[in-house]
Amino acid sequence: MYDVAIIGAGPTGASAALFAAKAGKKTLVIDANQSITKRAWIENHYGVNEITGPDLVENGKKQAAKFGAEIITAKAVKITADGETLTVETDSESYQAAKVIVATGLATDLAEASGIGTKPGTEPRVKTVVATDATGQTNVPGVYAAGAAAGTSLHTIVTAGDGARVAIEVLSVLNGERYVDHDVLKA
Numbered sequence: 624m625y626d627v628a629i630i631g632a633g634p635t636g637a638s639a640a641l642f643a644a645k646a647g648k649k650t651l652v653i654d655a656n657q658s659i660t661k662r663a664w665i666e667n668h669y670g671v672n673e674i675t676g677p678d679l680v681e682n683g684k685k686q687a688a689k690f691g692a693e694i695i696t697a698k699a700v701k702i703t704a705d706g707e708t709l710t711v712e713t714d715s716e717s718y719q720a721a722k723v724i725v726a727t728g729l730a731t732d733l734a735e736a737s738g739i740g741t742k743p744g745t746e747p748r749v750k751t752v753v754a755t756d757a758t759g760q761t762n763v764p765g766v767y768a769a770g771a772a773a774g775t776s777l778h779t780i781v782t783a784g785d786g787a788r789v790a791i792e793v794l795s796v797l798n799g800e801r802y803v804d805h806d807v808l809k810a
Contacts, residue, residue: 624649624708624719624720624721625649625650625651625718625719625720625721626643626648626649626650626720626721626722626797627639627640627643627648627649627650627651627720627721627722627723627724627790627793627797628650628651628652628653628709628711628718628720628722628723628724629643629650629651629652629653629692629723629724629726630652630653630654630699630711630723630724630725630726630727630733631652631653631654631655631658631725631726631727631728631770631772632652632654632658632680632683632684632687632694632726633658633659633660633661633680633683633726633728633770633782634658634660634679634680634683634770634779634780634782634783634786635726635728635769635770635771635772635782635783635785635786636652636654636724636726636769636770636786637652637680637683637684637686637687637783637786638683638782638783638784638786638787638790639724639726639769639786639787639789639790639793640652640687640692640694640790641683641686641687641690641692641787641790642786642787642790642791642794642804643692643790643793643794644687644688644690644691644692645690645804646794646798646802646804648794648797649691650687650691650692650693651692651693651694651695651718651720652684652687652692652693652694652695653695653697653699653711653713653718654684654694654695654696654697655696655697655698655699656696657728657730658676658680658728659728659729659771659777660676660677660679660680660728660779661676661677661680662676663675663676663679663779664676665679665779667778667780668779668780668783669780676779679779683783697713697714697715697716698713698714699711699712699713699727699733700712700713700714700733700736701733701736701737702723702725702733702737702739702763702766703737704763704764704765704766707721707765708720708721709721709722709723709765709766711723721765721797722765722766722767722793722796722797723765723766723767724759724767724768724769724786724789724790724793725739725753725761725766725767725768725769725772725773726768726769726770726772726786727772728770728771728772728782729749729771729772730772731751731752731753731772734753734761734768734772737763737766738762738763739753739754739761739762739763739766739768740753740754740761740762741753741754742754742774744774745774746771746774746776746777749771749774749777752768752771752772752773752774753768753772753773753774755767755768755773758789758792759773759785759788759789759792759793760792767789767792767793768789769782769785769786769788769789769790770782770783770785770786773785773789
């Protein structure tokens with residue numbers, strides 16, 4: 624069983640996976656390879672002069688994998704809860720996790736198939752998003768949503784930051800105390 628399963632490996636999902644894996648949590652990323660970022664040219668992402676969307680997505684996945692995140696290619700089709708165990712069904716297998724972060728970008732079909740609440744989106748061209756509280760928690764205990772899936776701005780810097788923010792919330796719940804991880808330069 625995984626501590627955290629993250630659905631989507633765009634900037635939101637990869638950022639959440641980076642934080643979860645770096646915190647020592649057994650982390651699974653389920654990616655259908657459908658990130659809208661793969662069509663982007665990016666010049667407004669802090670710390671990056673310019674980058675293609677496909678390169679940004681690959682860099683994020685490599686960073687998460689560096690800390691031990693397992694990344695698989697599959698399409699998540701449903702999330703079910705059995706007590707404190709969440710099962711993510713994909714088009715090929717099922718995976719169990721204590722917590723799930725939905726980072727599916729503009730796609731809400733997984734949320735709708737899983738009984739996860741949605742609401743109208745407020746961004747241009749975004750009709751529906753996953754309904755969450757301030758921590759990213761959905762109406763299904765243990766299932767969180769982040770990034771564009773949860774209604775943030777579609778800019779990669781914003782969605783990546785929201786993935787990290789929600790991962791910190793999840794890690795805090797798993798650890799039973801506020802999670803903090805600050806790296807410092809070596810002398």
